[in-house]
Amino acid sequence: MTPFISLPKIKQDWLGNVRGDLLAGIVVALALIPEAIAFSIIAGVDPKVGLYASFCIAVVISFVGGRPGMISAATGAMALLMVTLVKDHGLQYLLVATLLTGVFQILAGVLRVGSVMRFVSRSVMTGFVNALAILIFMAQLPEFKGAGVTVYAMVAAGLAIIYILPRFTKAVPSPLVTIIVLTVVAIVFKLDVRHVGDLGELPSSLPIFLWPQVPWNLETLRIVLPYSLGLAAVGLLESLLTAQIVDDMTDTPSSKNRECTGQGVANIVSGLFGGMAGCAMIGQSVINVKSGGRGRLSTFVAGVFLLVLLVVLGPWVKQIPMPALVAVMIMVSIGTFSWASIKNLRTHPKSTSFVMIATVIVVVGTHNLALGVGVGVLLSALSFARKVAQVIRVRSELDASAECRTYFVQGQIFFASAGTFVAAFDFKEALAKVRIDVSHAHFWDLTAVGALDKVVLKFRREGAEVEILGLNKASATIVDKLAVHDKPGALDRLLEH
């Protein structure tokens, strides 16, 4: 099925579910505020940077994204990658890095990198979401450092409201109730806790177009390039992973490459309006779908309503106590974590659990989701190679004259199984003729071809005539291109290797 862009499709994406999208968008906007503030704090910038980013990214992606109903904004995964850049060079360089991130992501979309996602196995995905959840949770810990019992009590009360209220009513967002109740309590009892207003500037107006104030030279590029590459990779990973999750939840398709390009465009716009880089958010997208959001309208409403709330309620947002935000973020981290994966550790194959845990450890150790996924992909590829290498069987028959033995080879022969393949032959046996029937085998690479050569040459040196039967087409092409045994001077050339 080709995802064609046409008026009816656009209409369906935007107006197919108006009531659900409006309500869900509002619920998401309310949940986005604490997240955007919390992630700004992680990155070390004013809350307004994260809030402007969330507004810009949500609104832009609703038009240019490839997955209707998915929520993108400022995210923790991205914020974690910016910490040192902001600390060492400041906000302006972060804005440049955001622009460059967008350029890389657009390139990725044009080059159709979306399809590369199929190399990311399920275990790596699970490792990714678990690591993300752990990082979001860990980012809340500084709020508890040296804090009194008030902070603990407020967070506990907040979590209690978030999880218990929905048992009574599903008509109001419980995180919002948490924030309102805790804010009122903090004001009425004049509690001594930190407030959002203490952490930096909040937006008081619409974002304005601003070209980043940096020297536009190679030195600047050298500083931001490594950050931009990491941001682009992590942003695409989380976005494509989230798109897949939303696809599965809603049973509808999405365009992965359009999503890549869309993320790029959204980040460029964000950077130009003073926002940080962002990507799709797993937790928020789940909240959106759960609240009944399906179309592009839900993402658009989330972005616009977020800004309206801030501009209208600005003075009140300042009063939100930090423990309220911490409670909401703990909820997000709990909702993002795959708890089933812990239960599955016992039943799933050890190799897949190992890949998952390795991914988590690398991410938590480096605070870089891209590195963790890289390691995870590598490990799952190795584990796959190890498993497939076991799919090989060699048996043999001696003919009546005891002069000729036929070996039957079955299975996949490549770098990981070449050793097993060679070891299966008995070179000590004195024979006039050896037949090797490989009609049920596949030779995949140079190592496999070299192994077959080696076997043939070894038998030949023992004085046996060697015949190879049934090289199937897949094997034949690679053997024809690479092998030396059927050419003059074969031995010399093999020894050169």
Added chain:
Amino acid sequence: MPTILACTDGSVFAPSVYQHAAWAALRLSAGVEVLHVINHHREQSATHDLSGAIGFDASTELTEELTRLEEAQGRVARLKGTALLEEARKQLAAAGVNAVTLTQRHGTLLETLEELEPRAELVVVGKSGEQTVLAEGQVGGHLENLIRISVRPVLVAERRFKPIQRFLIAFDNSPSARKSVTYAAASPLLQGLECHLVMVGRTDAAHEAALNEAREQLAQAGYAVTAKLLPGKAAPVIADQVKSANIDLLVMGAYGHSQIREFFVGSTTTKMVRTCPVPVLMFR
């Protein structure tokens, strides 16, 4: 054996769609494939939980909950569709068509048609469907999009089937209109019927030449053609002719302009389908 694809959704148009399909099948000595598309409307949400809280394994839980909700709906829709298709088989048999295949697919009508249409000779649909408010003269929103993607001629059924004796070709010398003339000349579908050829526009040499050429083509195919070149606006003039000449079937090329233009200006095609109370055979 060629097939005619009859799209049904169980609306009041369904019996008429089967009768039109049967009429075409008997004239073309074709079989009929009855298509019922189950659209689950996944663009609309099944849940409205505004609590905004996500707990353990949030996405897995939600996927399971949505699957549970949609599973029951899906089963009912499938059973309803099966019953509907069986009814279609009965009605087609009563109309004399026995080579009937029944097809049920999930998805939207448009994407399913794109998939299945190439194997059909002709597509039959109702003027409006289940989703449409059935005010008299209302045209289904799907129809325009459907005809736009169609590579085959589309026969748009009126609410009630009337035996077809006279057809009128609304001719504007566009490529799709010329296609309709060529089809009428070559296909056994309309052979032997009374043929009216009407062009709306100024009386000038170019128009007359085009009209004459079309008439010639039809006359050579054995039709007794009544050709007219009339001044005025296309939609009302054609509607008038359909009424006064007691026409049973309107044949026309469809949607000559870009989607954007028609979005703002409105299209003559849609207007004609709406104003003429007869089935329409459309070519794109």
